[in-house]
Amino acid sequence: xxxxxxxxxxxxxxxxxxxxxxxxxxxxxxxxxxxxxxxxxxxxxxxxxxxxxxxxxxxxxxxxxxxxxxxxxxxxxxxxxxxxxxxxxxxxxxxxxxxxxxx
Numbered sequence: 415x416x417x418x419x420x421x422x423x424x425x426x427x428x429x430x431x432x433x434x435x436x437x438x439x440x441x442x443x444x445x446x447x448x449x450x451x452x453x454x455x456x457x458x459x460x461x462x463x464x465x466x467x468x469x470x471x472x473x474x475x476x477x478x479x480x481x482x483x484x485x486x487x488x489x490x491x492x493x494x495x496x497x498x499x500x501x502x503x504x505x506x507x508x509x510x511x512x513x514x515x516x517x
C-alpha cells in the first residue's frame with residue numbers, strides 16, 4: 415500500500431514539474447514577443463537599453479538538465495520562471511512609465 419502512495423506522489427510531482435516547464439517555455443515566448451513589439455521604443459533611452467539587457471539575460475536563463483534530484487529540478491525551473499517574470503515585469507513597468515511621461 416505504501417508503494418502505491420509513493421507512486422502517486424511521484425506522479426503528482428512529475429505533473430507539477432511538467433506544468434512548471436510549460437510555464438517556463440510560455441514565458442520565454444512572451445519575453446521574445448514583448449521585446450520584439452517594444453524594441454523600437456526601448457532603444458531610444460538608456461533605461462530602455464537596460465531593460466533589453468535584462469530581458470536578454472532572462473532569455474538566456476535555462477534549466478540545468480544535469481540535475482537528477484526532482485526537488486532540485488523543480489527549484490531550478492522555478493528560478494528560471496522567476497527570472498523571466500521579473501524581465502516581463504520590468505518591461506511593463508518601463509513602458510507604463512514612458513507612456514505616463516508622454517501624456
